Amino acid sequence: MSEIALSIENLKVSYGSIEALKGINVKVPKGKIVALLGANGAGKTTTLKAISGIAKVEAGKINFFDKDITKMSAEKITSLGIMQSPEGRQIFSDLSVVDNLKTGAFTLKNKEEIKRNLDRVYRYFPRLKEREKQIAGTLSGGEQQMLAIGRALMSSPKVLLLDEPSLGLAPLIVRDIFKIVKEINEEGTTVLIIEQNALQTLKIADYAYVLEVGEINISGKASDLIKDKKLIEAYLGSC
Known part of the structure; x- marks a missing residue:
């Protein structure tokens, strides 16, 4: 596997008594597109907020090129080379x-x-x-x-975080956005994308994780996951 740009180890985040993330593990290899998929409320946005230093980490560790950024401020994390395009623009x-x-x-x-x-x-x-x-x-x-x-x-x-870039957009615009995300990646930027539009995302991603109620249920190569019709229907919908 390539050098790991971003790794999440046993990450837990809670909002009061609600466990948003229950100890997830995610690896984002340098130069790849990794997708984090799942329905609303699965914990996708919370994951990006934890990486960006916005959500407080209860337990676990986030490494950026082997540097521990778990307790760093959002400003410091941005200056290291992690930038987010947030949900809702x-x-x-x-x-x-x-x-x-x-x-x-x-x-x-x-x-x-x-x-x-x-x-x-x-x-x-x-x-x-x-x-x-x-x-x-x-x-x-x-x-x-x-x-x-x-x-x-x-x-x-160095790492671009994309939060629901297709949300609320017409299908033709969505196709254009995903095409450009692929181009951005091919020119050297590592991408972690979170999406509900699973099929479109799996077409451009290298690896994918399926998040359900704060836990990773399935992970693997995107090219393998996209072929599993039962998985698509059960976890990702028919979008």
Whole structure:
């Protein structure tokens, strides 16, 4: 197996008396796309929040290239090279497209690198270039999702965390988003994606984990999981 970019060991997170994660183990090899699949309430977003330093870890360990980041602040984790595109986009709706993108580069000091990253984002998402002066709140849902992913790429992340990038989008837009995520990965960025749209995700992922009520029930190569019709119906739905 490749070098491990991100590893989660026996991770437990609770919200009061509710156990959101019950000791999960996940490995994200460098240069791969790993999917974390499951229904609403399975614990997917909590996993990303724990990695990003937003959710408090009750027990277990999170390593980033063998560095323990379990107790680190969200700011420190971002500066190390982990960036998240959150569920619901969470763009700055009253700022322009280009100003939204520049907020994603707050950890960078090199103006040349920021310019290169902006050019890269516009290459992936030409529509954002066309609308760079437009107020972000007036974009379509698909364009806002492109903006959220583009903003996350502005910091030159080593690992990109994607939280439900297909949520609420039309099928054609979803297909475009997944195609671009694959391109981003092929150019060297490791991706951990959480999704309800299992079939589309398994088509681009290398490995997948199925999370159900805070526990990993199934894991394996995405190419194997996508062939298991019973598994798709039982755990992942027919999406």
